[in-house]
Amino acid sequence: MTKNIMIVGVGGQGSLLASKLLGHLLLTEGYDVKVSEVHGMSQRGGSVVTYVRFGEKVYSPIIDRGEADFIVSFEKLEAARYLEYLKEGGRIVVNTQQIDPMPVITGATKYPENLVEKMEAMGANVDAMDCLSLAEEAGSAKAVNIVLMGRLSRYFEEIPLEKWQKAIEDCVPAKFLELNQKAFLLGRG
Amino acid sequence: MKRLMLGNQALARGLYEAGCSVVSSYPGTPSTEVTEEAAKYDEIYCEWAPNEKVAMEVAFGASLAGKRSFCGMKHVGLNVAADPLFTCAYTGVNGGMIICVADDPGMHSSQNEQDSRHYAMSAKVPMFEPADSAEAIEFAKLAYEVSEEYDTPVIMKMCTRVAHSQSVVEEGERVLPPTKPYEKNIAKYVMMPGNAIKRHPFVEERTRKLVALAENCAFNRVEMGDTKLGIITSSTSYQYAKEVFGDKASILKLGMIYPLPEKLILDFASKVEKLVIIEELDPFIENHCKQLGLEVEGKDILPIEGEFSQNLIAEKLGMELPASKKLDETLPGRPPVMCAGCPHRGLFYVLSKNKITVLGDIGCYTLGAVAPLSAMDMTLCMGASISSIHGFNKALGKETEGKTVAVIGDSTFMHSGMTGLANVAYNQSNSTIIILDNSITGMTGHQQNPTTGYNIKGDPAGKINLEALCTAMGFERVTVVDPYDLAECERVIKEELSVDAPSVIISRRPCALLKYVKHSAPLMCDPIKCVGCKSCMRLGCPAISMKDGKAVVDTTLCVGCGVCKQLCRLGALQ
Numbered sequence: 001m002t003k004n005i006m007i008v009g010v011g012g013q014g015s016l017l018a019s020k021l022l023g024h025l026l027l028t029e030g031y032d033v034k035v036s037e038v039h040g041m042s043q044r045g046g047s048v049v050t051y052v053r054f055g056e057k058v059y060s061p062i063i064d065r066g067e068a069d070f071i072v073s074f075e076k077l078e079a080a081r082y083l084e085y086l087k088e089g090g091r092i093v094v095n096t097q098q099i100d101p102m103p104v105i106t107g108a109t110k111y112p113e114n115l116v117e118k119m120e121a122m123g124a125n126v127d128a129m130d131c132l133s134l135a136e137e138a139g140s141a142k143a144v145n146i147v148l149m150g151r152l153s154r155y156f157e158e159i160p161l162e163k164w165q166k167a168i169e170d171c172v173p174a175k176f177l178e179l180n181q182k183a184f185l186l187g188r189g
Numbered sequence: 190m191k192r193l194m195l196g197n198q199a200l201a202r203g204l205y206e207a208g209c210s211v212v213s214s215y216p217g218t219p220s221t222e223v224t225e226e227a228a229k230y231d232e233i234y235c236e237w238a239p240n241e242k243v244a245m246e247v248a249f250g251a252s253l254a255g256k257r258s259f260c261g262m263k264h265v266g267l268n269v270a271a272d273p274l275f276t277c278a279y280t281g282v283n284g285g286m287i288i289c290v291a292d293d294p295g296m297h298s299s300q301n302e303q304d305s306r307h308y309a310m311s312a313k314v315p316m317f318e319p320a321d322s323a324e325a326i327e328f329a330k331l332a333y334e335v336s337e338e339y340d341t342p343v344i345m346k347m348c349t350r351v352a353h354s355q356s357v358v359e360e361g362e363r364v365l366p367p368t369k370p371y372e373k374n375i376a377k378y379v380m381m382p383g384n385a386i387k388r389h390p391f392v393e394e395r396t397r398k399l400v401a402l403a404e405n406c407a408f409n410r411v412e413m414g415d416t417k418l419g420i421i422t423s424s425t426s427y428q429y430a431k432e433v434f435g436d437k438a439s440i441l442k443l444g445m446i447y448p449l450p451e452k453l454i455l456d457f458a459s460k461v462e463k464l465v466i467i468e469e470l471d472p473f474i475e476n477h478c479k480q481l482g483l484e485v486e487g488k489d490i491l492p493i494e495g496e497f498s499q500n501l502i503a504e505k506l507g508m509e510l511p512a513s514k515k516l517d518e519t520l521p522g523r524p525p526v527m528c529a530g531c532p533h534r535g536l537f538y539v540l541s542k543n544k545i546t547v548l549g550d551i552g553c554y555t556l557g558a559v560a561p562l563s564a565m566d567m568t569l570c571m572g573a574s575i576s577s578i579h580g581f582n583k584a585l586g587k588e589t590e591g592k593t594v595a596v597i598g599d600s601t602f603m604h605s606g607m608t609g610l611a612n613v614a615y616n617q618s619n620s621t622i623i624i625l626d627n628s629i630t631g632m633t634g635h636q637q638n639p640t641t642g643y644n645i646k647g648d649p650a651g652k653i654n655l656e657a658l659c660t661a662m663g664f665e666r667v668t669v670v671d672p673y674d675l676a677e678c679e680r681v682i683k684e685e686l687s688v689d690a691p692s693v694i695i696s697r698r699p700c701a702l703l704k705y706v707k708h709s710a711p712l713m714c715d716p717i718k719c720v721g722c723k724s725c726m727r728l729g730c731p732a733i734s735m736k737d738g739k740a741v742v743d744t745t746l747c748v749g750c751g752v753c754k755q756l757c758r759l760g761a762l763q
Contacts (some may be wrong), residue, residue, distance in 0.1 A: 011525065023193045023355055033193060034321075035355040039218055039634065044553065045731050060432040061321075061354035061425065064500040066511030077520060077683035084515035100734045101523035106561050106726065107735065109521045122514045141745050164364060 002055035004063045005152075008082050008097050009074025014145035017171065018072070018111075019050040021149055025167035026054040029159060030031045036061040044101075047078055070155070072148050074131075075099050076115045083119055092124050093151050095131035095144055127151060131187065138183035146180045150187025163189075193355040196347060199322035202227035202358070203329025208365040209233055209259050210284075211251035213244040215604065216633040217263030218298035219352040220291035224261050225636075228645045232363065237636050237645050240571070240604040241266035245288060247274045252286040252342075253378065255369035257333050261289040264305045265570065269605065271308070274342070278312045279388040279636060280378050281395075283369050285333035288314075291347040294469045295496035298632075300570065302494065304470035309344050309447035313392050316344040316447040318331065322356040328444060331407065334365070339395055341403075346446060350425040350467070350496070374481045379451060384442035400448045408444030411457055415439065418506075419461025421454065421474055421485075422441050427499070432499040433508060449477045458483050465490075465506065469497050497745065510561045527556045529732040529749035530701035530708065532627050535672040536596075538752070539679045539727055540564040545686070547593055548581065550574040550606070552598040553631040553700075561729045565596075572597070572605030574716045575613060575622055590619040591686045594694075597622070599632035600638040603653070613665040613691050621685045621692050624655060625672075628699040635703065659693045666692035675755045701748050709749030714740045718761035725753040725762060 005022060016037060023035040031054040038048050051063045065084050073079035073094040086092065094116065099142045103109045112118075116128045129151060135143040146168065152165050165181060172180045194202065200223045212235040214224040218381070228235035238244035241262040241391050251258035262270060268737035274288065293299040301625035317332050319325040325347075332343040386551040403409060408488065413589050414436035422430050423443040430440060441457045443449070454477075458464050466475040466487035469523045490505045491497070502511055527534050537557040540547050541564035549555055549565040550573065558565035567577060574595035597606045602624050612621050637643045642652035659667045666688065670681050678696070685692040699706050711732075721738040732746035732754060740761065742753075754762045 010523065012528075018288060027191065027193055027357065033355070035193065036350060037195075037353050037355075039221075039353055044525040044528060044556065044632075047523040058356075059429060060499050061350050061356065062498055064498045064511075066513030068501075077523070081518055081520050081523075084513045086513070088512050093497075094654040101521050102526050102559070102729060102731065103521045103524075105731065105734045106729065107723075108560070112518060112520060118516055118518075122516065124514075 002053055002058055004068045004087070005052040005070045005072060005074045006063050006068045006082060006085055007050040007052065007091050008078040009048055010078065011044055011046050013074040014142060015074065017157045018145040019052055020144075021060055021167055023161060024171055025159070026052070028167065031055060032058045032125055034058045034061040045061045047081060049082065068147070070152065072152055074144060074148065077101070079112065080112065080119060083122065083124060086124055088123075090124070090172045091155060092119060092126045093148060094126060094128045095148060096128050097130070097132045097144070134186040135183055138186055141180040143180055143183035146183040147187035150184040151189070153184070153188050190355050191359055194322045194358045195353060195355050196319070196322050196325050196351040197222035197353070198226040199325035199328055199358050200319075200345065200347070201230075203326035204259050204287070206326065206361050206533045207330045207333045207511070208257055208363060209287075209333070210256035210383065211258040212236070212260070213238045213243045213247035214261040215239070215244050215266055216630055216636040217266050217291070218633055218643075219284065219293055219349045220261045220263045220266070220289060220347065221636065222352070222632045223289055224645070227259070231551055235645050237638060239639055240271060241270040245270040245277075248288070249277050252284045254284065254371050257286070257366060257460040258284060258286040259287045259289065262291070263299065264290055264292045264303050265301065266290070266306055267308055269571065269588060274308065274314070275312045276380050277342050278314045279385055279392055279637065281391075282336055282342055283371065285336035285366070286342040287329065287332050287336065287345050288342055289345045289347060290544050291349070292470070293348065293349050297349055302570065305344075305346055306446055306472065306473045307471070314342055314344055314447075315339070315445065316346050317444055318346045318424045318446045319351060319444065320424050320442070321351065321354070323358045324444065325351070326358055326361075328408065337366070337369075339399060341395060346424075348424055348593070357729045361747065365725060371730055396448055400451065402447050403448055403450040404453050408443060409450060409453060409500065410442050410444075412440045412442065413460070416461045417463065419457060419464045420458070420466040420467055421464065421472070421478065424469070424471055428601075429497050429499045429502050430467050433503045433506070443474065446473070449474065451481060454478060454483070455481060467491065467497070467502060483627065490701060524559060525556060525733050526729065527553065527558060528701055529730055530750040532672045532696070532701065533557060534562070534697035534728055534730065534738060535623055535675055535752045536556075536623070536625065536678055536696045537562045537564040539675060539682060542593065543679070543682070545594055545682070546589065548574045548578045548593065548595045550595075550597040550601050552601050552625075554596060554598055554625050557596070559729065561727055571601055572609055575606050575609030578620045578622065579609065579613050579616065579618045582620050593621070594682070594686070595620065595622045596625055598631070599624060599626040599628065599640045599655070601638075603639045607658070610659070610662055610693075617691070619669050619689055619691055621694065623696055626655060626695050626697040629703060633701050635700070636749055655695055664691060664693050666690055669695045669697055671698055672696045673750055673752055686729040701750070709751065711744040711747035711749050712742050712751065712754060712762050713744070714742050715761045715763065718759045720759060724756045724758070728753055
């Protein structure tokens with residue numbers, strides 16, 4: 001049975017490292033894996049989506065509506081935007097950070113309120129946490145991606161902590177390794 | 190060892206393993222990473238060419254010399270390179286030659302949704318289409334063999350989901366092909382009428398031989414399952430079809446998309462009760478099947494626009510969809526925006542403020558069209574800004590000359606802006622052209638170009654001086670401005686628009702995302718001084734927002750460019 005993880009956020013937040021880490025880890029665990037990314041124009045501060053799929057044999061590189069076992073979101077509004085991709089009983093792991101999109105900045109519209117509560121009211125399992133503060137505690141605001149991976153790792157009981165730590169070691173430049181390992185553990189809690 | 194590879198990276202690996210020696214490309218999403226990854230192999234000479242036509246001609250020259258060569262581009266790039274394509278189809282090759290074209294169904298990062306498969310048919314050149322990374326490696330090797338055996342360039346067609354998806358591959362060794370010495374052959378390589386007339390029958394005969402190859406080659410395979418439904422498909426559509434049907438349908442998966450087989454398709458059709466063609470964009474395979482007299486479903490049930498997905502195919506073919514819920518409110522969109530500190534912002538602010546008509550071009554700066562700046566009137570294709578302003582001003586003369594500019598990036602100017610500029614100089618229109626020189630090809634992810642002074646590997650290279658070039662073309666008025674200095678930009682733009690002569694303004698400052706660019710300390714807004722006049726908000730900077738009636742700067746995004754400070758009359762932004 002193929003499992004689906006969607007990583008969503010705002011261009012420039014570091015979702016490519018998160019998907020690289022997951023892809024590497026899951027391949028090492030013996031799964032067939034596909035990861036689909038978005039490059040180019042939508043990267044410039046726009047809404048970005050990365051799909052990670054794994055299982056015995058994976059065909060489609062993308063995740064469709066109602067298929068995601070997990071939505072890992074770098075930002076609240078982006079989690080809400082992709083809610084319809086969540087499978088029934090699926091889980092959302094979301095950084096509670098609010099990044100105003102341009103229509104909100106220009107005053108054309110307002111940033112929606114109580115998004116986490118609204119998603120929960122729709123029956124989604126939402127695990128919301130302030131990843132930005134934890135990333136800063138680890139040493140860099142840029143480590144939000146690895147904090148989120150730490151949180152996600154709690155839901156993969158079959159993959160021991162050491163495997164995640166080894167994957168981080170394989171995917172992150174040596175000079176940022178300590179910072180990222182710390183960020184991961186802070187996220188995992 | 191098994192590893193994950195992006196489709197584009199895998200194609201580069203395939204080039205390496207097949208002994209490719211020369212790569213020349215122009216960047217374009219979703220094709221760029223093939224060449225970036227190929228450049229990591231020291232055994233392959235790689236370069237960024239000024240445009241796709243040049244790139245293809247470089248690859249052709251290397252093939253003529255007897256080496257395996259490659260050029261890569263996005264779908265619209267093949268329009269630029271169509272000229273050499275149609276004639277190297279006649280000359281054929283010496284060393285194997287692969288032309289990669291990457292389509293962008295859904296237009297993630299493109300100005301149109303053209304289907305490049307028509308080029309293969311039109312130019313009479315074989316086209317292969319991998320469906321994942323492992324096939325990208327395998328097809329590259331086979332493509333070189335076909336290229337040399339059948340004496341033809343081969344087109345490798347990618348699409349966004351194959352190019353930008355990682356899947357599992359196993360790497361092999363690099364195997365160099367036997368050397369093919371260069372031999373002078375006027376009849377084959379000098380395409381003047383007398384010779385070309387003799388080459389055309391060769392091309393037709395070659396296509397007939399390639400059809401025979403298509404009937405029985407490793408690229409095309411039948412996967413028999415339930416015979417109530419037969420599906421003919423290729424590329425990423427194959428993956429979606431397998432996802433939906435598994436073995437509940439029989440599938441003919443085509444990897445060679447031109448020329449298409451006949452017997453293979455007829456034979457497959459005879460074994461299934463109903464036949465559906467699943468292909469993105471145009472009915473290319475479908476039309477072929479209809480020509481063979483087959484009754485098929487295709488574009489009558491599946492869309493001609495946009496990308497496919499597993500749910501779309503399931504829905505259109507009457508399968509059940511997974512349940513899904515969405516919030517019952519309209520969420521604010523998040524369109525892409527110019528980055529905080531983007532040097533283009535200041536210049537577009539000045540154009541917007543002065544209500545100037547802006548004929549735009551292709552690059553990050555196309556985002557100048559987005560609110561609140563909304564400072565763009567037209568974007569067509571690479572280089573069109575300069576050619577179009579000439580036509581615009583010739584049509585309306587004094588009415589538009591003093592309030593219209595063309596804007597074009599440094600890389601786009603090198604690509605196909607120079608010829609338009611030559612036309613302005615030659616046919617004399619009173620046009621004002623602004624070259625947005627951010628010292629890099631930005632939108633595609635920072636590739637070097639002839640104006641940056643560095644090559645694809647980051648080593649020092651030739652550097653074209655834009656001022657000297659424009660002067661040499663005959664422009665007497667060439668001015669350089671710093672787009673962070675709003676007053677100076679406004680003064681120069683107004684002056685150049687007012688004079689009765691063609692002029693070039695070079696707006697020069699490196700992209701704020703370049704690693705070597707030193708940023709200043711982020712600005713802060715003093716809530717006591719700020720009266721909430723929203724002057725700074727007119728910039729559309731993602732680092733500034735309004736909270737409780739006051740401007741607030743996001744210090745994690747702000748790079749201290751200081752453009753907003755110049756708009757604050759109360760000195761609140763410091």
